[in-house]
Amino acid sequence: MAHLELDNISAAYGKLRVLDGIDISVGSGETVGLIGPSGSGKSTILRVLTGLLKPEAGQVRVGGEPINFDKPAEIRRLRDRAAIVFQQYNLFQNLTVLENVMIAPTKVRGRKPRDVRPEAEHLLAKVGLADKINSYPDQLSGGQQQRVAIARGLCLKPEILLLDEVTAALDPELVSEVLDTIRGLAEDGMTMLIVSHEMGFIREISARVAFMADGKVVELGSPAQIFDAPEKERTRDFVGKILRH
Known part of the structure; x- marks a missing residue:
């Protein structure tokens, strides 16, 4: 059974339709990768899945349970189950790395710091930052800050991790360390929905890839299908241009 389902989801910003009958x-x-041109709706899907945008139509289900976006308690439940990491790290500059990772479980969830700290330390070790727990964000590279952001998301113990262009703001030489972290999460069996322009990485890590354009899923299939033998002309055009670069 699917752990996360989007069934005929449509959404708009005012009169602008940004998602049009999404089925994923x-x-x-x-791990499912979302690719497509800018403005195709990829990041908007993640906004819906974190309760930041209410769908106009369709249904989101997590673990088979439908989410009622009209009920704040259900949006909170959705956010308990799905954590998002954005391309901007959004770390608190006045807190240490360890404090940044611990703040949501303690302040939002009300858990005791003594219970959260060992988990936070474990996650920072997992993303290769065990030696940086007492450092401040401005003492870290961009790649290190993004790995802190990933550890922070994981410290909420989400069932699903949503990653929105997490390497887009990084210098090229820092991208690989973040991708290595995500690769490790996939190997550990983390359920992930990833928006990325890193086509080689999406191809490697994804079980399936959805190509989006104009708020629709144009084609959904295995990485081999989408990148080597796309069925739709729109997909072939996009992939052809990407691979030529």
Whole structure:
């Protein structure tokens, strides 16, 4: 059974339709990549899945349970189950790395710091930052800050991790360390929905890839299908241009 399902989801910003009948599912432990041109609706899907944008039509289900976006309690439940990491790290500059990772479980969830700290330390070790727990964000590289942001998301113990262009703001030489972290999460069986322009990485890490354009899923299939033998002309055009670069 799919762990996350978007069934005929449509959404708009005012009169501008940005999602138009989206059907995507993500199985437990599966990684699904979202690719497509800017403005195609990829990041908007993640906004819906974090309760930042209410869909006009369709249904989101997590673990088979539908989410009612009219009920704040259900949006909170959705946010408990799905954590998002953005391209901007959004770390608190006045807090240490460890404090940044601990703040949501303690301040938002009300958990005791003594219970959260060992988990936060473990996650920072997992993303290769065990030696940076007492450092401040401005003492870290961009890649290190993004790995702190990933550890912060994981410290909420989400069932699903949403990654929105997490390497877009990084210098090229820092991209690989963040991708290595995500690769490790996939190997550990984390359920992930990833928006990225890193086509080689999406191809490698994704079980399935959705190509989006104009607020629609144009084609959904295996990486081999989408990148090597796309069925739709719109997909072929996009992939052809990307691979030529």
